[in-house]
Amino acid sequence: MNHLADIPLWIALPVAFLVVAGSSLALLGTIGLLRLRLFYDRLHAPTLGTSWGIGAIVLGSMLLFSWLDSRPVLHEALIGIFVIVTTPATYLLLGRAALHRDRAKGSANLPNAAAEGADPPKETAEDTVPD
Amino acid sequence: MSEILLTLALLYAQITLGLAACIACLCVLRGPRAQDRVLGLDSLYVIAMLLFLVTGMRSGSLFFFEAALVIGALGFVTTVAMAKFLLRGEVIE
Numbered sequence: 001m002n003h004l005a006d007i008p009l010w011i012a013l014p015v016a017f018l019v020v021a022g023s024s025l026a027l028l029g030t031i032g033l034l035r036l037r038l039f040y041d042r043l044h045a046p047t048l049g050t051s052w053g054i055g056a057i058v059l060g061s062m063l064l065f066s067w068l069d070s071r072p073v074l075h076e077a078l079i080g081i082f083v084i085v086t087t088p089a090t091y092l093l094l095g096r097a098a099l100h101r102d103r104a105k106g107s108a109n110l111p112n113a114a115a116e117g118a119d120p121p122k123e124t125a126e127d128t129v130p131d
Numbered sequence: 132m133s134e135i136l137l138t139l140a141l142l143y144a145q146i147t148l149g150l151a152a153c154i155a156c157l158c159v160l161r162g163p164r165a166q167d168r169v170l171g172l173d174s175l176y177v178i179a180m181l182l183f184l185v186t187g188m189r190s191g192s193l194f195f196f197e198a199a200l201v202i203g204a205l206g207f208v209t210t211v212a213m214a215k216f217l218l219r220g221e222v223i224e
Binding site for chain 1: 140141147148151154155158166167169170171178181184188199200203204210211214215218
């Protein structure tokens with residue numbers, strides 16, 4: 001741990017805050033993935049980790065390595081930009097696939113039915129059959 | 132002072148991300164349907180990438196960055212391929 005020894009406090013404080021915030025957001029996203037009931041709700045949970053979870057950790061990493069190498073280290077932003085750009089495309093495609101499969105199956109918990117519906121959507125027994 | 136602060140923060144981040152990876156694995160195993168498993172696998176990829184970044188910060192080497200970049204690119208391609216498979220029944224038409 002000798003490379004962390006000579007870092008001034010005004011660098012260490014934001015780096016620690018960003019790393020703690022980013023990892024906590026990633027954990028919250030996966031807890032949401034476990035707890036939410038419908039697939040269309042669950043689709044939103046991991047985006048906590050892929051937006052500010054990864055943004056905060058990449059920013060903290062850039063800050064730390066810029067101090068350690070005493071030059072601006074900008075290539076870590078590549079990961080952040082790549083993930084932030086590709087995640088919406090991925091989840092849009094996955095949501096469309098789930099919608100297509102639900103429609104083909106004639107499932108009761110489509111998003112439109114939930115928006116208009118009198119009864120709150122609930123996963124029926126046939127929806128949770130593994131396939 | 133700042134060494135203790137950074138060590139504790141990075142340790143907390145590693146433990147938290149490890150826990151998150153365990154929960155994502157549980158989601159992959161539990162399902163119940165194929166799209167839930169794909170979603171769990173995608174979040175597992177993202178968490179593994181974050182864990183590589185944090186480990187790189189802790190060890191002070193820039194080589195973990197390249198591994199994280201490869202994981203990010205492969206995670207994107209994998210998830211898109213599996214979503215396409217769920218949508219059409221084949222990946223490349």
